[in-house]
Each structure stands twice: as structure tokens, then as C-alpha cells.
Amino acid sequence: MVRPDWIAVDWGTTRLRVWAMQGSEVLENRASDKGMGSLTPEGFEPALLDLVEDWLGDQPVPVIACGMVGARTGWVEAEYRPTPCTPLDPLRATRPQVEDTRLEVHILPGLSQSDPPDVMRGEETQIAGFLAQNPDFEGTLCLPGTHCKWVVVSNGEVESFHTFMTGEIYALLSRQSVLRLTIGDAVPDREEFAEAAGQARENAELMPSALFPLRAAALLEGLTPEQGAGRLSGLLVGSELAAARPLWEDRQVVIIGAPELSALYAHSLTQAGADAHEMDGGALVLAGLTAAASALTRTE
Amino acid sequence: MVRPDWIAVDWGTTRLRVWAMQGSEVLENRASDKGMGSLTPEGFEPALLDLVEDWLGDQPVPVIACGMVGARTGWVEAEYRPTPCTPLDPLRATRPQVEDTRLEVHILPGLSQSDPPDVMRGEETQIAGFLAQNPDFEGTLCLPGTHCKWVVVSNGEVESFHTFMTGEIYALLSRQSVLRLTIGDAVPDREEFAEAAGQARENAELMPSALFPLRAAALLEGLTPEQGAGRLSGLLVGSELAAARPLWEDRQVVIIGAPELSALYAHSLTQAGADAHEMDGGALVLAGLTAAASALTRTE
Numbered sequence: 150m151v152r153p154d155w156i157a158v159d160w161g162t163t164r165l166r167v168w169a170m171q172g173s174e175v176l177e178n179r180a181s182d183k184g185m186g187s188l189t190p191e192g193f194e195p196a197l198l199d200l201v202e203d204w205l206g207d208q209p210v211p212v213i214a215c216g217m218v219g220a221r222t223g224w225v226e227a228e229y230r231p232t233p234c235t236p237l238d239p240l241r242a243t244r245p246q247v248e249d250t251r252l253e254v255h256i257l258p259g260l261s262q263s264d265p266p267d268v269m270r271g272e273e274t275q276i277a278g279f280l281a282q283n284p285d286f287e288g289t290l291c292l293p294g295t296h297c298k299w300v301v302v303s304n305g306e307v308e309s310f311h312t313f314m315t316g317e318i319y320a321l322l323s324r325q326s327v328l329r330l331t332i333g334d335a336v337p338d339r340e341e342f343a344e345a346a347g348q349a350r351e352n353a354e355l356m357p358s359a360l361f362p363l364r365a366a367a368l369l370e371g372l373t374p375e376q377g378a379g380r381l382s383g384l385l386v387g388s389e390l391a392a393a394r395p396l397w398e399d400r401q402v403v404i405i406g407a408p409e410l411s412a413l414y415a416h417s418l419t420q421a422g423a424d425a426h427e428m429d430g431g432a433l434v435l436a437g438l439t440a441a442a443s444a445l446t447r448t449e
Numbered sequence: 450m451v452r453p454d455w456i457a458v459d460w461g462t463t464r465l466r467v468w469a470m471q472g473s474e475v476l477e478n479r480a481s482d483k484g485m486g487s488l489t490p491e492g493f494e495p496a497l498l499d500l501v502e503d504w505l506g507d508q509p510v511p512v513i514a515c516g517m518v519g520a521r522t523g524w525v526e527a528e529y530r531p532t533p534c535t536p537l538d539p540l541r542a543t544r545p546q547v548e549d550t551r552l553e554v555h556i557l558p559g560l561s562q563s564d565p566p567d568v569m570r571g572e573e574t575q576i577a578g579f580l581a582q583n584p585d586f587e588g589t590l591c592l593p594g595t596h597c598k599w600v601v602v603s604n605g606e607v608e609s610f611h612t613f614m615t616g617e618i619y620a621l622l623s624r625q626s627v628l629r630l631t632i633g634d635a636v637p638d639r640e641e642f643a644e645a646a647g648q649a650r651e652n653a654e655l656m657p658s659a660l661f662p663l664r665a666a667a668l669l670e671g672l673t674p675e676q677g678a679g680r681l682s683g684l685l686v687g688s689e690l691a692a693a694r695p696l697w698e699d700r701q702v703v704i705i706g707a708p709e710l711s712a713l714y715a716h717s718l719t720q721a722g723a724d725a726h727e728m729d730g731g732a733l734v735l736a737g738l739t740a741a742a743s744a745l746t747r748t749e
Binding site for chain 1: 561563566596622659660662666685693
């Protein structure tokens with residue numbers, strides 16, 4: 150019988166992941182597709198109980214959650230802490246009301262920035278996990294994904310951050326625009342990616358003019374779906390790198406994300422002469438949630 | 450009883466428009482929503498007959514059609530004529546097989562370009578209509594819409610052209626990305642448009658980094674949907690203008706399209722010091738189809 154002394158929860162838009170924890174040790178972990186995007190406010194507690202109820206005994210158990218669960222359209226809105234600041238402050242977590250009082254739910258705050266306006270929910274916990282393991286890091290973290298976050302870290306704090314919608318734009322253009330006829334779900338060709346990324350990184354004006362030519366090249370020259378996917382991905386990532394240049398030039402960059410996508414960013418950054426390294430981000434959320442749990446325990 | 454001596458057809462992705470013509474005089478016009486996008490190849494002749502059958506007598510009638518009806522996924526694939534060339538050559542029209550032999554259907558060719566790869570179907574007929582009325586024009590035509598075409602015209606020929614997916618990207622981002630929560634179908638605010646368009650036009654790196662901040666500004670600062678729509682539209686049009694600069698700087702530009710959208714392009718081009726004028730494009734397709742009919746008649 151699994152009896153955690155706390156429960157870690159990573160609750161994003163599309164996925165819910167939970168871990169039964171004893172200190173920093175994982176007793177068991179589970180996941181479901183009951184992400185924030187598919188739930189109304191009253192659906193969160195049942196979705197959580199579906200996964201954790203048999204972990205609960207007679208006593209209340211702290212549940213530390215991060216991610217879009219704290220969005221305005223989530224369970225309850227958790228606050229945004231304005232940068233510059235440390236990535237985590239579990240004492241400012243938001244406590245949703247629950248029917249099953251064995252659940253002591255803490256939803257961690259996100260981060261905000263006023264100029265340019267930006268917000269994050271969930272990545273701050275990954276950053277805290279990274280800093281727990283690399284407390285002296287000075288440089289930039291790049292977290293590719295649906296929304297790629299570039300995070301400037303100094304003295305253990307998030308100095309500033311910038312979000313790019315590159316992954317979401319790729320998905321929309323490849324599957325729903327006229328380019329769906331050319332690309333669809335094809336796997337990006339690496340060489341086409343590298344060439345297009347380099348071109349768009351060095352010439353920010355290229356990307357908007359080079360999108361429709363992907364369709365035309367398929368019609369006129371037999372560009373394959375994989376080549377089209379590689380070029381589209383390269384154009385979008387390259388134009389992101391052009392815009393993000395002050396964040397990676399002459400700085401140490403650590404790329405944290407899914408291995409395939411991280412490799413694409415790493416390749417183009419290295420090609421541009423950046424000091425960029427990849428790191429598997431899989432364990433960082435849990436490390437951040439563990440740091441939050443430990444801070445809460447210390448103060449209780 | 451209407452008995453045209455030819456029938457003009459503008460058959461795009463979403464609309465079918467037909468005119469009963471006597472020479473260059475319109476006897477009657479009709480439209481339906483049976484665009485190319487909603488039809489399989491065998492559906493085109495019935496969709497056309499739905500609109501024109503009572504215009505047909507005993508004799509065959511020439512039907513001159515332009516647009517996506519000639520795409521690979523249309524009625525039959527019409528050829529692309531490689532630029533530089535005149536916008537129209539009705540003798541190279543494609544003749545689909547018909548069951549009702551009173552229909553003598555001619556689908557006009559589109560235009561293609563090899564470097565950068567590009568294609569058009571339908572706009573070439575508008576350009577022909579424009580040149581029928583302005584035979585000495587030297588400069589650039591800008592045709593905003595779902596896909597904006599920039600067309601360099603010289604000596605009565607299309608020298609080159611460039612397609613931007615700006616309208617389609619605006620629709621996807623405002624209605625289907627995370628920005629739908631901020632923008633949706635809101636009408637773009639003109640002042641926000643002008644400011645964002647100017648910024649993105651002068652700094653091509655701005656656009657990719659300025660999209661997610663629209664969502665954040667709505668969350669943090671109460672940016673309204675109309676302001677968000679104006680800024681998004683301005684960022685996208687401005688980055689198009691940055692990329693298209695060689696096509697409009699120090700050239701005469703005529704903007705042909707729907708009045709509201711044309712006005713946005715005209716405003717930002719004029720602000721940048723360009724010699725840009727708007728023109729209502731509503732009648733140009735018919736003028737181009739009429740020029741094609743007249744050329745066909747002369748040679749028959």
C-alpha cells in the first residue's frame with residue numbers, strides 16, 4: 150500500500166501527471182489526459198482523485214501542483230509573481246477549496262513580466278528544479294515546445310523571460326493552412342531544417358516571404374512533405390533565433406525540452422557560434438516540486 | 450429571357466460568381482457558395498448549371514472561367530504560364546469535358562515563377578483587367594487578402610510576383626491559437642494597427658517576439674480584443690511590408706482589394722513614404738474575363 154507523505158502534481162493544458170512522494174523519493178507515478186484544457190473548475194478535484202485516491206489514508210496530505218491548473222480558466226487562479234525574482238515561492242501558493250479534506254492542495258504561482266508583457270505557468274518549476282541542481286548557473290535557459298520560453302537567469306533569480314509561439318504556429322501552418330496540402334504530419338528533414346534555419350536566423354525578413362513558396366515548390370518542383378516540414382520548421386525556429394539573438398549571443402545557453410526538438414535548436418545555435426548545450430527536462434519539474442515541498446515543510 | 454453570347458465565371462475556393470454577358474455588357478449576374486473547396490471534380494458542371502442553365506438556349510455558349518477551378522484539386526488542372534509573361538493567354542485555356550454540350554468551358558491558365566517558387570490562379574485575371582484599363586502602368590500591384598500577392602508589372606507583362614500568407618496567418622492566430630482567448634473575431638483597432646505595423650515594418654525581428662505578449666498584455670494590462678486584433682494585424686502586415694520593401698520602395702504601388710483591408714495596407718505604406726494608391730478591385734475580374742473573351746472571339 151502506497152502512503153506518500155506528499156503528492157507532486159504537474160498539471161498542464163493537455164496532461165495531468167502525479168507522483169506519490171516520500172521526501173525526494175518517488176514511490177509511484179501516474180498520468181491521465183485530464184489536462185486543464187478539458188476541465189471546468191468543478192472537474193479538477195475529481196480528476197485528481199481519480200489518480201491519487203488510493204494513496205490517501207486518514208491524514209491530510211500536501212499536494213503541490215504547478216502549471217496551467219492555476220490559470221484564470223483553470224481550477225482557481227494562482228497569482229503571478231513579477232520578475233526579477235526567484236523562480237519559486239511556495240508560501241504564495243493558492244489553496245483551492247476541496248470537498249475531500251485529505252487533499253491539502255497548493256497551486257504554485259506563475260511568473261509575470263511587465264515589459265514586454267509576458268507570463269509563465271509551470272516552466273518556473275522546471276527552472277527551480279534546474280537551479281536546485283545548478284545553483285551557480287548564470288546564463289540563459291531555452292525551453293522549446295508549443296510556446297518556447299527564453300529565460301535569463303542570474304544570481305539564482307529569473308531576471309527576464311520571453312515567450313515565442315513557434316511550436317503552436319508550426320502546428321497551425323503545417324496542419325491547417327494551405328501548407329497542410331504540402332506538409333501535414335511529415336517528419337522534418339534535418340538538412341532542410343538546418344539550411345532554412347540558418348537563412349532565417351541571419352535574415353529576419355526571410356520568413357514571411359518564404360512560407361507560400363513551400364506550397365509552390367511542392368506543386369512546381371516536387372518538394373516532398375519531409376523537405377517542406379524541415380524548411381517550415383527551420384524558417385520558424387530561425388526567425389525566433391534572429392529575434393532572440395541578445396538572449397543567446399555571448400551567453401551560456403542550456404536547452405531544456407524534448408530531445409528531438411531540443412536537438413534542432415541546439416544545432417542551429419551551435420551553427421551560429423553559440424555556447425549551447427542540451428539537457429533532458431523530464432526530471433526537472435519533479436525536482437522543482439520537491440524543492441517547493443521541502444520549503445513548505447521547513448516553514449510548517 | 451436572358452440569352453448571353455458568353456458567360457463569365459470567377460470560381461474561387463469559397464465562391465462561384467457568374468455573369469451573363471453580351472460583349473462587354475452585363476445582362477445579369479449570380480453567385481453561390483459552391484466554391485472549388487467544397488466540390489469534387491464531378492460536382493463542377495452541376496454547380497455551374499445550377500446558376501446558368503436558364504441562360505442557355507439551343508446553341509453552345511463560351512464560358513470563360515478563372516480561379517481555383519483550375520487547381521490540381523479543382524475541375525481539371527489548368528496549366529501555369531511561367532513569368533515573365535502577359536497576365537492572360539486565353540488560347541492556352543484548358544477545356545474540361547462536359548455532359549451538357551451547350552457549355553464551351555475555357556479555364557484560364559494561372560501564372561508560375563521558379564525563383565522564388567510561386568503560383569497564382571485568379572489574380573492574373575484581375576491584373577489583366579487592370580492593364581486593360583491602365584495599359585501603360587509601370588510599378589507594383591498589391592492584392593491583399595487571404596494570400597496577398599505583390600506583382601511587379603512592366604511593359605504590360607508580369608515580371609515577377611510574391612505571395613504572403615498574411616491573411617491566413619491572421620485568421621489562424623486570432624481564432625485558433627492561444628490568442629483566440631484575447632482576440633477572436635474582434636475588429637482591429639486602427640491606432641494599434643498603425644503603431645504595430647510601423648514598428649514591425651522597420652524592425653523585421655519584432656513580429657515573432659511580439660505575438661505571445663498580446664496574450665500576456667490582455668491578462669496583465671487589460672488589453673482589449675480590438676486593441677489585440679489591431680496589434681496582431683499590424684505586426685503581421687508590418688513584417689510583410691518589411692520583407693516586401695524592394696517591391697514598394699521608390700515604385701508606384703496600386704493596392705487592389707477589399708476596401709477595409711486595402712486601407713490598412715495603404716496607410717502603412719504611405720506612412721513609410723511609399724507612393725501608394727487604393728483601387729476597388731470588385732470590377733477587375735470581370736474586365737479581365739471580358740478581355741479574354743474578346744481575344745478568343747477575335748481568333749475564332
